[in-house]
Structure formats: structure tokens, C-alpha cells
Amino acid sequence: MxxxxxxxxxxxxxxxxxxxxxxxxxxxxxxxxxxxxxxxxxxxxxxxxxxxxxxxxxxxxxxxxxxxxxxxxxxxxxxxxxxxxxxxxxxxxxxxxxxxxxxxxxxxxxxxxxxxxxxxxxxxxxxxxxxxxxxxxxxxxxxxxxxxxxxxxxxxxPEEEKESAWAEVVKTALIAGKEVVRMIKSEEPLPKIIASVASLKQEICEKDPRDEDIRQLLNFGHTIGHAYESYRLSIGDPVMHGTAVAKGMLYETILAVRLGLLSDAEADRMLNLITDQTHVSGLNEEEFRGLMPFLAGDKKNRQGFIVFSLPTAIGQGAYGIKVPQADLKF
Ligand SMILES: NC(=O)c1ccc[n+]([C@@H]2O[C@H](COP(=O)([O-])OP(=O)(O)OC[C@H]3O[C@@H](n4cnc5c(N)ncnc54)[C@H](O)[C@@H]3O)[C@@H](O)[C@H]2O)c1
Incomplete structure (x- = not known):
């Protein structure tokens, strides 16, 4: 295509x-x-x-x-x-x-x-x-x-729209674009960063136009993020999509370490970058418990497993990682 x-x-x-x-x-x-x-x-x-x-x-x-x-x-x-x-x-x-x-x-x-x-x-x-x-x-x-x-x-x-979208910029960089991570850290001009992220998305879609394969990398932060968004909606206190994705990335980065996919040192660098760039903090226990029922309805799930796209290093990731819901801990 x-x-x-x-x-x-x-x-x-x-x-x-x-x-x-x-x-x-x-x-x-x-x-x-x-x-x-x-x-x-x-x-x-x-x-x-x-x-x-x-x-x-x-x-x-x-x-x-x-x-x-x-x-x-x-x-x-x-x-x-x-x-x-x-x-x-x-x-x-x-x-x-x-x-x-x-x-x-x-x-x-x-x-x-x-x-x-x-x-x-x-x-x-x-x-x-x-x-x-x-x-x-x-x-x-x-x-x-x-x-x-x-x-x-x-x-x-509006400023809040820009802030929310910035979480997606950080996501694409962390899961698929080491060079963009460097650009973000060194505060390169916004047009350059936007052009790089847009080209990165285009490149990934060229390889996998129908979202059957590598394009799923871009779901990093979204398995937990979507469930959190639904939970907040259900309690009548909706959040911006970017906030939910940032919280999702924070949780999923730690999950990647627990699964042995990511080193502690890389995870620390990633967690710092996510919080510095989005000013969002990790889930608290109440939020974690609140979102769990919404994970079950994720359309990416397969046979009782929750499916994640997780980082394996800064700027790299793996997709289609199945984790039993019972193994997801706060
Ligand atoms: N097709 C895809 O691959 C894909 C990927 C990600 C998200 N989405 C979809 O995108 C939607 C969210 O997009 P969004 O965040 O751009 O939201 P949006 O289109 O709702 O725009 C956000 C708000 O900003 C206003 N707005 C837009 N441009 C403006 C401007 N230049 N100046 C002032 N106001 C402006 C809009 O009227 C709206 O009120 C969701 O429905 C989501 O599902 C699709």
C-alpha cells in the first residue's frame, strides 16, 4: 500500500x-x-x-x-x-x-x-x-x-492539547527512535523534532500499513493508558489522552524490567525522561486497581492474556508480548 x-x-x-x-x-x-x-x-x-x-x-x-x-x-x-x-x-x-x-x-x-x-x-x-x-x-x-x-x-x-500530544512524541521516540530521544534531550528546535517523528511514523506505516506487525510498537503506553482513560471516564473525571499514555508508559517501562526485557539502568533513564517531558507521575494503587477491570476489554487481548508493546532499550521495543492479567502487579 x-x-x-x-x-x-x-x-x-x-x-x-x-x-x-x-x-x-x-x-x-x-x-x-x-x-x-x-x-x-x-x-x-x-x-x-x-x-x-x-x-x-x-x-x-x-x-x-x-x-x-x-x-x-x-x-x-x-x-x-x-x-x-x-x-x-x-x-x-x-x-x-x-x-x-x-x-x-x-x-x-x-x-x-x-x-x-x-x-x-x-x-x-x-x-x-x-x-x-x-x-x-x-x-x-x-x-x-x-x-x-x-x-x-x-x-x-490550546496549550493543553500540545502538552497532551507531546506524550505521544516521547512515546514514538522511546519505542522506535533513539535519534529523536537525543533530539528531545538536547532541546533541538520543535520543527525538526516534529518532522522526525512524523517521518518515523510514516516509515513504520510503510513497513506495516495494516497494523499487523511492527506498527504495533506504537501502542507502547497504550494498553495501560487506554484502561486508565476508561477508568477515569467511568468515575466522571476524564483525563487528557497524553496524561493517560504517560502513566501507561511509566507502568509499562517497569513491567518491561520485571519481564527481563529491559535493564534497570535503561529503565531509569526512560522513567526520568517521561516524567521530565510530561510532568506526569506514575499510577497510585487506587488508580491501578481502578483500571484493572478495563484492561480485560482491550481489543488487543488474546485468550486471557493482556498484550503489550514494551521497550527493550531506549529507542527500541518489542510487540505482541502476552502477559497473564494475574501477573500484573502494582
Ligand atoms: N488515525 C490515526 O492513526 C490516529 C492516531 C491517533 C489519534 N487518532 C484520533 O485523533 C483524535 C484526537 O486528535 P486530536 O488530539 O488532534 O484532537 P481534535 O481533532 O479533537 O482537536 C483537539 C481540539 O483542538 C481544536 N483545534 C484543532 N486545531 C486547532 C488549531 N490549530 N487552533 C485552535 N484549535 C484547534 C479542535 O477543534 C479540538 O477542539 C482521536 O479521535 C483519536 O482517535 C487517530
Missing amino acids: KQAELGFTFDISHTFASYCEANEINQAFIITDENTRKFCLPLLPQRFPVITIPPGEVSKTLATVETILGELLEKNAGRHAVIFNLGGGVVTDIGGFAASIYKRGIRYVNIPTTLLGMVDAAIGGKTGVDFQFYKNYLGTFYQPDAVLVSLQFLDTL
Whole structure:
């Protein structure tokens, strides 16, 4: 499966215009949410009709996809129309999904406007929506033609969104990118780090487009992290995704040592980096007990075992590691 063209720019208006010209795009639609319509759309040359959805995870439903498809139909979008998704992971996941099924699939381009989108969600061709109580339950693997990354959009992104996404930057570096760990530690410029993490994700997805193999490395911190997120939601006190992933990484790093996969010295360095970079502390006993029931429902589980992706050294990891739930200790 061919991956998208990945482009970095400091002038999204110019890049957008030249992309449209070079690809002879005559009919296109821009999908935004209400925030990206307000803050990000003005940075593009206004050439195409805009479809706007409400912001946030609540929009990731089949009903929103139906609304988008309805608007495409009403505006006579043809088979050669192109969708530009201008937004964070919510917009790129939904817009990509709509593109993948409209007239059996039309072209689309992601223009991520959140840090998470730039380093993760906009890359790799996973599209989809939530269904009933399950996150990302319906979807397709459908590659965008291009991902156009511009840091200009980060100027208006709320600080807490950046902090949350930074945990994913640290995760990708620790499990798959020793060089990026070095860049983070030596405080290299943000554009350089973002470009490296985005390219790393792209490289991994190229090797394993359907998430059957090495792409699972990127789940580091997420087995415990997702269960913790669900637990916090269940007690009516939700946390940012990045906080949950950071807590997950802290626990899973120690688990890697217990399983003999990682040395104490490497683990210490990793734990320090995670806390320094995310300012998140490890799980307390109450949180650990609280999340346990939610581990059982993880879709990565196999026959009573909980499946983890764990670090084996800084910047390296192993995936598909099965641990009996009873062996998980506080
Ligand atoms: N497809 C994948 O591979 C993949 C990977 C990771 C995450 N995801 C999905 O991504 C979603 C989370 O993405 P996200 O963190 O980007 O959240 P998001 O898309 O909800 O954006 C976060 C908030 O920031 C606002 N916003 C976006 N850009 C802005 C800007 N430049 N200025 C001001 N406000 C802006 C949005 O309107 C929203 O309120 C989840 O649904 C998750 O499942 C998908």
C-alpha cells in the first residue's frame, strides 16, 4: 500500500495553492471543525467549498459521516473531487473515512492542525469513527494522497492539547527512535523534532500499513493508558489522552524490567525522561486497581492474556508480548 506524500512547509497558503495546481485539482472540498474553520481556514487561499462539523470526539459518529456525504452529494462532488481535511485527528479520521466510501473512494489530503495530527493521526491511512461505546470501531485503511504539515497552525492550538500530544512524541521516540530521544534531550528546535517523528511514523506505516506487525510498537503506553482513560471516564473525571499514555508508559517501562526485557539502568533513564517531558507521575494503587477491570476489554487481548508493546532499550521495543492479567502487579 503506497503511503502519502509527506510535506513540511512554513507557508501553507503557498504550498496548498501549488499542490492544487500541480495536481490539477478542479473540484475539492475542505472539511473543518468549528475551531479549525475559525483559526486555520483563514491561512488557506479560499478556493473551495467548506464543510464544517462540530469539534471534538463527540463528532466521530456515523451520523457526522452521513452529514458530510450528504453535503458532498448535494454539492455534486464527482469521482475526481478531492477532500482536504483541515483539522486534528477527529477531522482527519472522519474526513478520511468519508473520502474512503464516497462513490467507493475519492482522493483526500490531510492538513493536520494539531500537534497530535502532525506526528500521528494524519499519517498512516487509518480512518474511522466511534461506534456505540467503542472508540475507532468502524473504519478503513485508506491512504491520503498527501499530508501537508505546517507548524503555523500550532500558534492557536490550546496549550493543553500540545502538552497532551507531546506524550505521544516521547512515546514514538522511546519505542522506535533513539535519534529523536537525543533530539528531545538536547532541546533541538520543535520543527525538526516534529518532522522526525512524523517521518518515523510514516516509515513504520510503510513497513506495516495494516497494523499487523511492527506498527504495533506504537501502542507502547497504550494498553495501560487506554484502561486508565476508561477508568477515569467511568468515575466522571476524564483525563487528557497524553496524561493517560504517560502513566501507561511509566507502568509499562517497569513491567518491561520485571519481564527481563529491559535493564534497570535503561529503565531509569526512560522513567526520568517521561516524567521530565510530561510532568506526569506514575499510577497510585487506587488508580491501578481502578483500571484493572478495563484492561480485560482491550481489543488487543488474546485468550486471557493482556498484550503489550514494551521497550527493550531506549529507542527500541518489542510487540505482541502476552502477559497473564494475574501477573500484573502494582
Ligand atoms: N488515525 C490515526 O492513526 C490516529 C492516531 C491517533 C489519534 N487518532 C484520533 O485523533 C483524535 C484526537 O486528535 P486530536 O488530539 O488532534 O484532537 P481534535 O481533532 O479533537 O482537536 C483537539 C481540539 O483542538 C481544536 N483545534 C484543532 N486545531 C486547532 C488549531 N490549530 N487552533 C485552535 N484549535 C484547534 C479542535 O477543534 C479540538 O477542539 C482521536 O479521535 C483519536 O482517535 C487517530
